[in-house]
Amino acid sequence: MFKYLKESFARKKARRVTAKYPYEVNSFQLAKEGTVEFANWKNPLIPPKTITQAEINFFRRFATPGSFSIDVGANIGDTTVPMAIAVGKEGLTLGFEPNPMTYEILEANAGLNKGTAHIVPLRYAITEEEGEFFYSSSEASFGNGGVSASASEADTHGKFKLPEKVKGINLSKYLHENYKDYLPKLSLIKVDVEGHDKDVLRSISALIDQYKPTIIAECFSEATLDERFELYQIVADHDYTLYYFGDFDENTEIIQLSPHDMNRWKNFNFYAIPNTKK
Incomplete structure (x- = not known):
């Protein structure tokens, strides 16, 4: 009972009081990769992450060894790390995360697993x-959140605001200026940005058309019916087929999506594959 009360108090405090939390590096023994390390954030609101072989195998369906993958809205690196291991040390994974609280943990994770992954953390919003x-x-404690152009719009993400603004960049422009040689190897783009996924995907339309990466995105719980249809159409218009999946696991449930399925679940992830690769 005492442990439960202590943990409950810590969670309430994390919701109401801004504080920095340390991280702890945990090790996981996997069948194929061997030892994989992950820096778990000690924020009481964030459950500890376990790295599994099944998750890495899920990403290997799309992110082939030696290729280029991008995680937009990387948070602490909970999907960035398995994506990067799927790509391997000969490939490259970029993790974009504007929140300084979670970026610090992402940066720690980028420094681990040097023998099996190559992660570049970047503190930008897309x-x-x-x-x-x-x-x-x-x-x-800023375990999640989103970016907004105005102070009034920012209230939609919550009442707690960072004292300093974060920098937003156009992804296509940034990649052409800094990672042009990697673009022909682009295999996977994952987007999870608190309801702004459609805006990010729209901004990289030319990139999608040219390189045809697999896309993983979130349909946000607060999205309206029109916004859900718009998200579907933005992806489908590139000649992609969309699939619901239950979890980042090679054995997860997978359902091909139609536009009307976008309101079937309140919050869910989907992946989309170009029809030329089906």
Whole structure:
């Protein structure tokens, strides 16, 4: 009972009081990769991450060894790390995360597993127009959140705001300026940005058309019916087929999506494959 009360108090405090939390490096023994390390954030609101072979195998369906993958909205690296291991040390994975609280843990994770992964952490939000943006969260410890162009719009992500703005960049422009040689190897783009997935995908439309990467994105719980249909159409218009999946696991349930399925679940992830690769 005492342990439960202590943990409950810690969670309530994390929701109301801004504080920095350390991380702890945990090791996982996998059948194929051997030892994999992950820096788990000690924020009481964030359950510890376990790296599994089944998750890495899931990403290997799309992110082939030696290829280029991108995680937009990387948070602490909970999907960035298995994506990067799937790509391997000969490939490259970029993790974009504007939130300084979670970026610090992402950066720690990028420094691990040097023999099996190559991660470059980047403290930017991905936006259609470059500039500086408000970052807000429903939690004082900033375990999640989103960017907004105005202070009033920022309230939609929660009442807690970072004291300093975060930088937003256009992904296509940034990649052509800094990673042009890697673009022909682009295999996977994962997007999870608190309801702005369609905006990010729209901003990289030319990139999708040219390189045809697999896309993984989230349909946000607060998205309206029109926004859900729009998200579907933005991806499908590139001649892609969309699939619901239950979890990042090689044995997960997979369902091919139609536009009307976008309101079937409140919050869910999907992946999309170009029809030329089916």
